[in-house]
Amino acid sequence: MNAHSEEPPHRGHTVADKIHVLSLSCDDRPGIVAAVTTELAAMGANIAESNQFWDRQTNRFFMRIAFAAPVGAVKDDIERALKSPVERFGMKASLIDQRRRLKIIVMVSKFDHALLHILYQIKVGWLNAEVAAIVSNHEDSRCNAELAGIPYHCWPISKNDKTKQEEKLLELVRETDAELVILARYMQVFSDALSKRLYGRAINIHHSFLPSFKGAKPYHQAFERGVKLIGATAHYVTPDLDEGPIIDQETERVTHSMSAEDFVAVGRDIESRVLARAVKLHLETRVMLNGHKTIVF
Known part of the structure; x- marks a missing residue:
């Protein structure tokens, strides 16, 4: 599911070629995917790949999302945009630039x-x-x-x-x-x-x-x-x-x-x-x- 299919990018935003990868885990409960993808869509990001898994034995939820952020958006901007769902769901999260060596x-x-x-x-x-x-x-x-x-x-x-x-x-x-x-x-x-x-x-x-x-x-x-x-x-x-x-x-x-x-x-x-x-x-x-x-x- 592409983030821009739910909400169009902000006017004037151009999606960059730079791909970020967000990895997160937390206790499973409804609304996790929606909370994260809504924030990404709001900042004009485009999701390139999304994977998630619920471990029923431990009730832990795992997700990896690769996405292109708008031109000019830096890591601090993205982390600030995702702060609300990270704190609300008690997520253990990491954000990296996929192209880094x-x-x-x-x-x-x-x-x-x-x-x-x-x-x-x-x-x-x-x-x-x-x-x-x-x-x-x-x-x-x-x-x-x-x-x-x-x-x-x-x-x-x-x-x-x-x-x-x-x-x-x-x-x-x-x-x-x-x-x-x-x-x-x-x-x-x-x-x-x-x-x-x-x-x-x-x-x-x-x-x-x-x-x-x-x-x-x-x-x-x-x-x-x-x-x-x-x-x-x-x-x-x-x-x-x-x-x-x-x-x-x-x-x-x-x-x-x-x-x-x-x-x-x-x-x-x-x-x-x-x-x-x-x-x-x-x-x-x-x-x-x-x-x-x-x-x-």
Whole structure:
């Protein structure tokens, strides 16, 4: 439904190409959609996309609206226009410019396939992001970072200095204004404290179809069990290891004739695709947290 179909834009307003995205959640009750769209229509905005979901178990309502605001309207103007419904319904709301380039930090260990896939998708414009830094506990990906002109930080980890490494990561997030940390096969476990600090802002790719085959060598575990489907899971990082809210998953069929190395090769492709899709969904603010689950629009 377009906002201008209910009420024409104010005389003299010209709808801009700039698209804003409003994401909100609140307890469900009648009138939420009408209250928001009425305010957008009153300021002459044009709704390009609208998605909503009511979680009956928790009675929470989730909505994502992408809209073009009139030329000259800035974020403060839009937030002021939406203040009344936000306060009336007790909404938790965020408003962003869809075209902004989010700064991200990518973390990697020795396996670089997921990292390279993200860099390529940014290069061709499918992912609208800027890699502020690549962080690793090994030197293996330095060449890739230098070729892409991205600062590379190699921080080897031992049991005695893990806390210092995590402090350096948080400082790097602050210095670069990075809004998302991506664990692209980074084979170190975040502490509970770091996981809580980055909750909702750190995405991990788990190289198996959770909750099956956690821990080391999941594809070899799957091979030994003779599974017929393998997969990968992208999820937000939480203190509970590999149990964060799931953003995206994918599986692929395998057979008894394949080797464990074949499983790994198939898995690399799945991991790269799933992680990139999850990152794109997050960048476009299509993921909303709902307890231990996600709403993905």
